[in-house]
Amino acid sequence: MNDRAQNSAETGAAEFDMHRVAANIDRLVHANVASRTGGLSPIALSQVWWDWASHLAASPGRQMELAAKAAMTAGRLMDDAMRLDIQADDVRYQDPAWQGWPFNVLAASHKARQDWWAEATTGLRGMSDAHEKVAGFVARQITDMTAPTNSIFTNPEVQRETWRTGGQNLVRGMQYLREDLMLAATGQRPAGMEGYEVGKTLATTPGKVVFRNNLMELIQYSPTTGQVHPEPILIVPAWIMKYYILDLSPENSMIGWLVGQGFTVFCISWRNPGPADRDLGMDDYLNQGVMAALDAVAKVVPDQKIHATGYCLGGTLLTIAAAAMGRDGDDRLASVSLLAAQADFTDAGELTLFINDSQLALLEDMMWKQGVLKAEQMAGTFQMLKSNDLIWSRMIREYMLGKRGEPNDLMAWNADATRMPYRMHSDYLRRLFLNNDLAEGRFDVNGKAVALTDIAGPIFAVGTERDHVAPWKSAYHIQRLTDTDVTFALVSGGHNGGIVSQPGRAGRHFRLHTTRHGDVYLDADTWAETAARHEGSWWTAWRDWLVAHSGPLGKAPAMGAPKAGLKPLCDAPGDYVMQE
Structure with a gap:
C-alpha cells in the first residue's frame, strides 16, 4: 500500500471512530433524558404542543368559539348550581354524595372541563391527525389527574369515610403507600400476593418440559382424558409476559381446560432476557421460538398437523411464522388461532399515539443503554393508557379510603412481569407499529419477504x-x-379478562361469524351488527371449531420423544418461568 492509500485508510478509520463516538455520546444523552421522562420524548410532545398552539393562534374564529363555549358553560353552571343532577355515566360519580351541593358543581365542572378540552384539541384546520390525537390524549390525562375525586378536600366519599373512622382510613392508606413504595424499591412482589406461587397455586397443570434452548422451554401437558384428538395444540404466548396467564389457578386455566377437552397441548415458556440478550431480534424469536417448538412437537406427535395458537404479541409472531411457512411450502399447520392479536397496526389504539420517529429514537437509546426494556417501564405505559382504572381509582381506594383490593390469580400474574431485548423490541416497534410492514407487504423473515x-x-x-x-x-x-x-x-371483557374467560363465569357473551374464502368483505361495524350473539364463554365455540378441524379420538402420545432426543427435562412449569 502506497503512502497516499495508507493515509486515506487511516483518515477513513479515524472518521468512522469519530462518528461512532459521537453517536454513542448522543445515545447516552438521550438515554439519560428518557430515564427522567419515563421514556416519553419531550421533543415529540413539544412538536404536538407547537402544532396545536400555532394553529389555534392562527384561528381567531375558533378562539372566539371556544371562549363563547367556556362562558356559556360557566354561566350554566352558576345558574344551575343548586339543582344539578350529575348523570351516573361516569363511574367516578356514581355515589349519591356527588348529587349534593357543592360536590355536584365540582363534578359538573370537571365534566365541562373535559368536554371543553376535548373540543379545543380537535377540529383545528391544518393540524396533523396524529398530533390532534396526542393532544386530546394528553388533555384527557391532565383533566383525569385533576378530577375532584383525587383529593380528600373535594371527594365526599373520602370525607364520609374519614368522619366515620375518625381518620383511620387515612392512617391505613399511608401505611399501604409506605408498604408499596418499599416493596417497589426492593423489587419485591406487591402486597397481598403471598398466597399465589408459580408451581403451587399458579401454573399447576401437570406436564413436562420436553425441549429447551437459549430462548424458550417447551412444555407438554399430561393427558387427562382416555383418548385425544390426533392433532396437537401449540400455544405461543407473548414474549412480554409469563406464559401462565393461560394456566392460572386450576379453576381458571385455559391450558387445563383444553387438556380436559381431549387435546394434546404444548406451550412455549419464554426465558426472561437480560442485558446479555440485547441483540436477540425478531428472526431469533421466530427461528429459536416458534419454528423450534413446531419441530419439537412434530417429533413428539409425528405425521400429524398442528393447531397453532398465539396470544397477544405471540399471535403476531405466529401470524408471521405461518406466513413464512406458507411461503416455504411448509404445510404442518392444521389451523391458526389468534387471541387478541394484531397483524395490521393501522388501528392499534392509543399505543400508536406515542410511536413516532422521535419517540422511538429516545426509547431505543434507553434500551441500548440498558440492553432491555425493563418490566416496570413497560407496565407504566399500559397504566397510562387506562389511568382511571389502574392509577387514580387505586389511589383513591387504597391510599384515601384505606381499602386494599382483594388479590386474585390474574393480579399475581400481572405482577410477574418480564423484560424485552433491545433489538427485538426495536424491531417490533419500528417494523410493525410504526411502519406496518407486515400488513403492507414489506416484512421479511430470514431475508425473504412474506x-x-x-x-x-x-x-x-x-x-x-x-x-x-x-x-x-x-x-x-x-x-x-x-x-x-x-x-x-x-368477546366481552378486556385484553386479559376477555381471553381468560372460563365456562361458567357469569355475565359473559360473544359474537361469532365465519367469513369463507371468497365471501364479500364486511367492515367491522357491519360485522358486529350481523354476527350472532351467544351467551357464555367463547371457549366452547373455539373447542367445537377445533374439533371440526381435527381427526377422531385416539391414543395419547408419549411424553416427549426419547428416540428423537426429546427426553422430559423437568416437571412443568419448568425453570424459565421462575426467572426474575
Whole structure:
C-alpha cells in the first residue's frame, strides 16, 4: 500500500471512530433524558404542543368559539348550581354524595372541563391527525389527574369515610403507600400476593418440559382424558409476559381446560432476557421460538398437523411464522388461532399515539443503554393508557379510603412481569407499529419477504370489546389480509379478562361469524351488527371449531420423544418461568 492509500485508510478509520463516538455520546444523552421522562420524548410532545398552539393562534374564529363555549358553560353552571343532577355515566360519580351541593358543581365542572378540552384539541384546520390525537390524549390525562375525586378536600366519599373512622382510613392508606413504595424499591412482589406461587397455586397443570434452548422451554401437558384428538395444540404466548396467564389457578386455566377437552397441548415458556440478550431480534424469536417448538412437537406427535395458537404479541409472531411457512411450502399447520392479536397496526389504539420517529429514537437509546426494556417501564405505559382504572381509582381506594383490593390469580400474574431485548423490541416497534410492514407487504423473515395471503389453513381470531392493547377492530383486519376462511369472535371483557374467560363465569357473551374464502368483505361495524350473539364463554365455540378441524379420538402420545432426543427435562412449569 502506497503512502497516499495508507493515509486515506487511516483518515477513513479515524472518521468512522469519530462518528461512532459521537453517536454513542448522543445515545447516552438521550438515554439519560428518557430515564427522567419515563421514556416519553419531550421533543415529540413539544412538536404536538407547537402544532396545536400555532394553529389555534392562527384561528381567531375558533378562539372566539371556544371562549363563547367556556362562558356559556360557566354561566350554566352558576345558574344551575343548586339543582344539578350529575348523570351516573361516569363511574367516578356514581355515589349519591356527588348529587349534593357543592360536590355536584365540582363534578359538573370537571365534566365541562373535559368536554371543553376535548373540543379545543380537535377540529383545528391544518393540524396533523396524529398530533390532534396526542393532544386530546394528553388533555384527557391532565383533566383525569385533576378530577375532584383525587383529593380528600373535594371527594365526599373520602370525607364520609374519614368522619366515620375518625381518620383511620387515612392512617391505613399511608401505611399501604409506605408498604408499596418499599416493596417497589426492593423489587419485591406487591402486597397481598403471598398466597399465589408459580408451581403451587399458579401454573399447576401437570406436564413436562420436553425441549429447551437459549430462548424458550417447551412444555407438554399430561393427558387427562382416555383418548385425544390426533392433532396437537401449540400455544405461543407473548414474549412480554409469563406464559401462565393461560394456566392460572386450576379453576381458571385455559391450558387445563383444553387438556380436559381431549387435546394434546404444548406451550412455549419464554426465558426472561437480560442485558446479555440485547441483540436477540425478531428472526431469533421466530427461528429459536416458534419454528423450534413446531419441530419439537412434530417429533413428539409425528405425521400429524398442528393447531397453532398465539396470544397477544405471540399471535403476531405466529401470524408471521405461518406466513413464512406458507411461503416455504411448509404445510404442518392444521389451523391458526389468534387471541387478541394484531397483524395490521393501522388501528392499534392509543399505543400508536406515542410511536413516532422521535419517540422511538429516545426509547431505543434507553434500551441500548440498558440492553432491555425493563418490566416496570413497560407496565407504566399500559397504566397510562387506562389511568382511571389502574392509577387514580387505586389511589383513591387504597391510599384515601384505606381499602386494599382483594388479590386474585390474574393480579399475581400481572405482577410477574418480564423484560424485552433491545433489538427485538426495536424491531417490533419500528417494523410493525410504526411502519406496518407486515400488513403492507414489506416484512421479511430470514431475508425473504412474506405475505399474509400465503397462510393456507383456517383461522380462528378473537377480539375483546374493551381491549386497550389490541383493539378488536385492529384484530379484525385479519379478515381482509388473508385468503382463507376466518372465524372471528368478538368477546366481552378486556385484553386479559376477555381471553381468560372460563365456562361458567357469569355475565359473559360473544359474537361469532365465519367469513369463507371468497365471501364479500364486511367492515367491522357491519360485522358486529350481523354476527350472532351467544351467551357464555367463547371457549366452547373455539373447542367445537377445533374439533371440526381435527381427526377422531385416539391414543395419547408419549411424553416427549426419547428416540428423537426429546427426553422430559423437568416437571412443568419448568425453570424459565421462575426467572426474575
